Amino acid sequence: MPLAFLRWSVLLLLCLVASSALAGEAKVRRTKAKAKGTKLVRLKGGELLHHAAAAAFQRMSTEARAEGVSLRVTSGYRSRREQRWLYDRYRKGLGPKAARPGRSNHQRGLALDLVVGDVTTPTYDWLASNACRFGFRRTVQSEPWHWEYRPRTTRAPEAGQDCLGRDVGVETAPEPVANKDAS
Numbered sequence: 001m002p003l004a005f006l007r008w009s010v011l012l013l014l015c016l017v018a019s020s021a022l023a024g025e026a027k028v029r030r031t032k033a034k035a036k037g038t039k040l041v042r043l044k045g046g047e048l049l050h051h052a053a054a055a056a057f058q059r060m061s062t063e064a065r066a067e068g069v070s071l072r073v074t075s076g077y078r079s080r081r082e083q084r085w086l087y088d089r090y091r092k093g094l095g096p097k098a099a100r101p102g103r104s105n106h107q108r109g110l111a112l113d114l115v116v117g118d119v120t121t122p123t124y125d126w127l128a129s130n131a132c133r134f135g136f137r138r139t140v141q142s143e144p145w146h147w148e149y150r151p152r153t154t155r156a157p158e159a160g161q162d163c164l165g166r167d168v169g170v171e172t173a174p175e176p177v178a179n180k181d182a183s
């Protein structure tokens, strides 16, 4: 009888230790997530973005690809340290314009730099015509590559128009053509 009691005691003790250890681990995880503040998601190309911006970007990228435009991200989320490095380079005349640390939406994971070339390329035109439907818009006059996710203040186009207010022709399905040698 005392032996059985001892066994149960040991078992109970083990349970208590295990559960307190698990509780401790959960606590640590929560604290980490809170400290970070922003849930970041890694895009296919490797860049990180705020999870909501990443989801919107994935939808936009999929639609662009279906229309023959590939959207490549060269810079998404930046830590304060990365922003500081870019800003210092800019100040020394060694790199492109960069905002002062704390002043860039890249640090919130809400800004992304895309390979667009200039404002005359098909990629830029696609973005200018469509990005607003996904909550993205340009915010820096001199940087056609810099787009920010601002769904609350970005207006969706009127029905039948694109983001530039141009009429979007209703696409008519092409006449079916009989094709003998289908591949």
Ligand SMILES: [Zn+2]
Pocket: 075, 106, 111, 112, 113, 145, 146, 147
């Ligand atoms: Zn940027």
